[in-house]
Amino acid sequence: MEKKLLLLLTWFFVVIPSLAQDSLNIVILSPKVGEVIDKDEREQYSIFKQYKDFSQVIFYKKTNNEFIAKFSITQPDGSEKDTLVRYSELVLFGLSEKIENWEKLKTGDYRMGQNPPKITIVNEGFITKQDFLLKQKEIKDSLYRNESTKNFPVTKQNSITEVSAPWGNSLYLSAGWGTPQGFRFELGYNIGMFISLGLSFGIGDMWSRDPGEGTFAILGSIRFPINSLSITPYLLFSRGSKFSMLGNPDAYTLINLGTIVPLIPWLQLRPEIGLAFTSKHISGGRSWFGGSSPEVTEDKTRFGFNISFEVDF
Numbered sequence: 001m002e003k004k005l006l007l008l009l010t011w012f013f014v015v016i017p018s019l020a021q022d023s024l025n026i027v028i029l030s031p032k033v034g035e036v037i038d039k040d041e042r043e044q045y046s047i048f049k050q051y052k053d054f055s056q057v058i059f060y061k062k063t064n065n066e067f068i069a070k071f072s073i074t075q076p077d078g079s080e081k082d083t084l085v086r087y088s089e090l091v092l093f094g095l096s097e098k099i100e101n102w103e104k105l106k107t108g109d110y111r112m113g114q115n116p117p118k119i120t121i122v123n124e125g126f127i128t129k130q131d132f133l134l135k136q137k138e139i140k141d142s143l144y145r146n147e148s149t150k151n152f153p154v155t156k157q158n159s160i161t162e163v164s165a166p167w168g169n170s171l172y173l174s175a176g177w178g179t180p181q182g183f184r185f186e187l188g189y190n191i192g193m194f195i196s197l198g199l200s201f202g203i204g205d206m207w208s209r210d211p212g213e214g215t216f217a218i219l220g221s222i223r224f225p226i227n228s229l230s231i232t233p234y235l236l237f238s239r240g241s242k243f244s245m246l247g248n249p250d251a252y253t254l255i256n257l258g259t260i261v262p263l264i265p266w267l268q269l270r271p272e273i274g275l276a277f278t279s280k281h282i283s284g285g286r287s288w289f290g291g292s293s294p295e296v297t298e299d300k301t302r303f304g305f306n307i308s309f310e311v312d313f
Contacts, residue, residue, distance in 0.1 A: 027059035027067065028120040029092060030099040045099050050169045055080055061121050067092055093117045112266045176308020180206040180276050181254065184306060186219065196221045200238060207278045207302060208242060208250040215240045232260040236272065248281040256306065268310040276302045
């Protein structure tokens, strides 16, 4: 009798909770796409372009509030391989809003963030972005704590990826001001979550001979997403000079340490501090008439900061 009672208690307090822990509920981003987003819908709403040979995707919510996407990718032999990708709740809200307002977005009659999006969780009802933000004072991406994926409805071996950065694989524009570079405007592309490359234009600096002449530069940054933080540190490198048709241009190298602070899915705040290695032309060098003389420059290392806003498309 005691053995049977012990087995019964074990079943109720160990086996059943463990089975419930791995349960999944399908997430519907929008009634326009339903439970399964197929290849045609991907093309229609211009989403998930980074997945080559995309077949379909289904989103799931686990009982621990993690969100997982199951991407079905067509292989060269015609078979399909399932890839599990974890998403933060904010990214799902961004996708939902994009799908719901796609036609107006294309015509410029809608801007992301105008209307609070909502997602539907089968068997749980819907949740709005406002509800989510009210529940959490600090937004944090989900962590995949090495949990088993054996209960996911997949057909082949899984590969676990993470998509927790709203700027991943996107064109971006940014504008900001700081010292010593003055105003800085950037146009670039975020390659995945870790690398960005771009061009910048600056004006109104505090180190060159002619602050109103403007500077042009190439730049790149390495980003370090940290799952336990809602911000993302990054290291930025930039090399540029004055656009000078005559004479020798002033030049600079910029190395900044910054952090990305998400404000809304498509808008990020980027404060930076760092060093600017400036080289201001004084005299000498090559001339347009073939003459040359020893070039004299004023080379300085300057500490500075910058505050900018990045818009991701």
